[in-house]
Each structure stands twice: as structure tokens, then as C-alpha cells.
Amino acid sequence: MYVRKIYLEGFRNYEKEEAEFSRNINMIFGENAQGKTNLLESIYFTSFGKSFRTVRDRDMIGFGRDYCRVKADYIIEDEEEKAEIALAKDGRKAAKINGRKVERISEMINTFLVVIFSPEDLKIVKDEPEKRRNFIDRELCQLKFSYYESLSSYKKILNQRNSYLKEKNIDDMLLDIWDEKLAEEGSKIIHHRNDFIKRLSVISSGIHERITNGKEISNIEYQPSVLFYDDIKEQKNIFLSNLLSTRERDKEHGNTQKGPHKDDIDIKIKGKSTRRYGSQGQQRTVALSMKLAEIELINEDKNDYPVLLLDDVFSELDIERQRYLVDYLKKMQVFITSAEISDKMTDFFPDSRRIEVKSGSLI
Ligand SMILES: Nc1ncnc2c1ncn2[C@@H]1O[C@H](COP(=O)(O)OP(=O)(O)OP(=O)(O)O)[C@@H](O)[C@H]1O
Ligand SMILES: [Mg+2]
Helix, strand or coil, rough: CEEEEEEEECCEEEHHHHECCCEEEEEEEEECCCCCHHHHHHHHHHHHHHCCCCCCCHHEEECCEEEEEEEEEEEEEEEEEEEEEEEEEECCEEEEHHHHHCCCCCHHHHCEEEEEEEEEHHHCCCCCCHHHHHHHHHHHHHHHHHHHHHHHHHHHHHHHHHHHHHCCCCCHHHHHHEEEEEEHHHHHHHHHHHHHHHHHHHHHHHHHHHHCCCCCCCEEECCCCCCCCCCCCHHHHHHHHHHCCCCCHHHHHHCCCCHHHHHHHHHCCCCEEHHHHHHHHHHHHHHHHHHHHHHHHHHHHHHCCCCCCCCHHHHHHCHHHHHHHHHHHHHEEEEEECCCHHHHHHHHHCCEEEEEEEEECCC
């Protein structure tokens, strides 16, 4: 799928602006602080209904404005599909698909497929576990609505359980009820994550092997906080017994020690943890392979490539990895931001569409 056209109104530093894009490579260039990342953010917004760089929606509304609106015309299997999303200062948010108001913003995420790749992602191997969990969650939510639902309930239940744990007089019978609910949703999450990581690992290791010309073998390992069990009933029982065994500690600290909110993944090269032993270059290769594997996985499940947003990432890579990426990018629509377009980039992408961004104008 690809974005044919975008309309922006009051979004960040864009007053009223529209632009048409190429179905393959779009080079978004311009000096610092002109609005390149803002443009990518607006595309992301039409898919995820939120930003990739702020948790406060209202940050996206232009200074001094009451609302912002983004419309994007996607082409999906040769048909035009219109995404529209608006956000008001008081927090109200509304979205439409082909003019039909969606009941929940989350409907957008499974329709319009977008992947963002920024320098942050290159650090994913070394970063704190939360970043890796976010990566998995974002992807699984895009692929499976049932995951999105389980994750939302799980987070709600977890918050409620944690609040209850902070109270003075805790009734174990009530805690049993929270545990039951947490284990129910948590077990589904563990199963989804286990399947996803297994598939991601296979694809990612193939890409990694190709980038390193067969010199390195990598794999991604799921490290769940509650051990994985094939049988979902057994999974839930193990989860419950884990919660029970840490209950006293949970009461003491007022939080929950065990569960998917403590999961992690480890990416290994030749069986050794890249986080602990990998060189910086290896960590980047692994991150790149994992990111591209994510795109392949979307293509496998949705039978279409997502729109790829490369924010300042291309110039961060060395020439070998760039070369690999250039071939790869031919398959989909890509937005590449960069302060300037070097000769090398012109060589790499001779047919790209170029859009200059200058203080909130698209030229
Ligand atoms: N809500 C907002 N309303 C108006 N302007 C905003 C808003 N949020 C951010 N900006 C402005 O947008 C500009 C930054 O835009 P952006 O992050 O897209 O820059 P960029 O072109 O990607 O720069 P760089 O090359 O440094 O990454 C800043 O000048 C900032 O003041
Ligand atoms: Mg930027």
C-alpha cells in the first residue's frame, strides 16, 4: 500500500499544506527544525492514531490552535482508501475511514499499515527492556486486533492490581480475583508473543545472514517473565502460581513482580547475547535485520508491504548496510528524511520524488 496524497491542517508547524507522493522513494529534505519529522509523524498518526514521539496527543496541535487534522489518501490493492483523523485541544479525537466515522481509533491501525524506523531503533539491542517490549507490542497490535484487546485489558487490570496492592488492608480473596483476571489475559499475551518472536527470529536470521554474507548466524530468543507453556490452560496455572509465590513481596512493594510487563527478548549472534558481547556494528546489523523482518512479517500476514518511514536512519548506516537497504526498499513506499541529498543518495535513488521542507511548507 502507499500514501498518494496528504493534507495537513494545524499539525505541528504546518498551517495548511498538501503534497502528493511517489509510490516508491520519497526524499524529504531540508534544514534542521523545518518539519521533516513532523511530516512523517503525521503519516504515522493516520495509522496508529497517536504519535511515535510523544505520549501527549495535544503536542501535535500547532501552537495557538484548537485542533489539528490530517487526511491521507492511501492506495490499497489499487483502490483508494481515505484516512482522516482530527484532534482537539480538549483531548477529543475522531477518525474516519472513507468518510465513515470509526467507533474506535484502533480500527485505523489494522487498515493503514505504517512502520517507522528511526535512530532509536538502531539502539534497541542495548536499550532498556521496555523499548523491546514496545517494539513487539506495536507490531503485534498492528497484526492482530485480539492482541490489542488483550494488551489493553492486561494493562488496565495490572494498574488496578497495583493500586490495590498499595492499600493498607489487603484482602487475599480480592487479590485472588485480580490474579485470575491478570493470568487470563497475560497468558494470551505470552502465547501471542511466543509465536511472533519465533517467526520474527526465522526471518530476521535470514536477513542477517545475507547482510553479513553468511558470516554470522543470529536468532531472537523470547525471555518471558512467566515461563512459556504450550497448553494455554497450563500457562494460566503457572502464571497463577507465579503470582502466588511473589504475593508477599508484591504486597510489600505495592507492585506486580511477574507477568508480560516484565518480559524481554535477547538477540544472539552465534548463540551469544549481542547485548552483552556484540560490537556496536553487530548491534546495528541485528537491529536492522529485526526491523526488516518486521516488515516481511507484515507482508506475510497482510499480503502487502507497509509504508516505511525512515527518519534520519539512512545516513546513520555504513555503506554496506546502505547498499543492502537500497535493494530492499524497491519493494515498498518509503519516506527518507535527510538534511541534504548527497551524491551517493542520488545514485542510490535516481527516480525518487524530492520534497523540500522549509518552515512548515512542502515545496
Ligand atoms: N505543536 C507544534 N506547533 C508548532 N510548531 C511545532 C510544534 N511542535 C513542534 N514544532 C516545531 O517543529 C519544528 C521541528 O520540526 P521537526 O522535528 O519535523 O524538524 P526536522 O525537520 O525533522 O529537523 P531535524 O533535521 O533536526 O530532525 C521545530 O521548529 C518546532 O518548534
Ligand atoms: Mg527530524
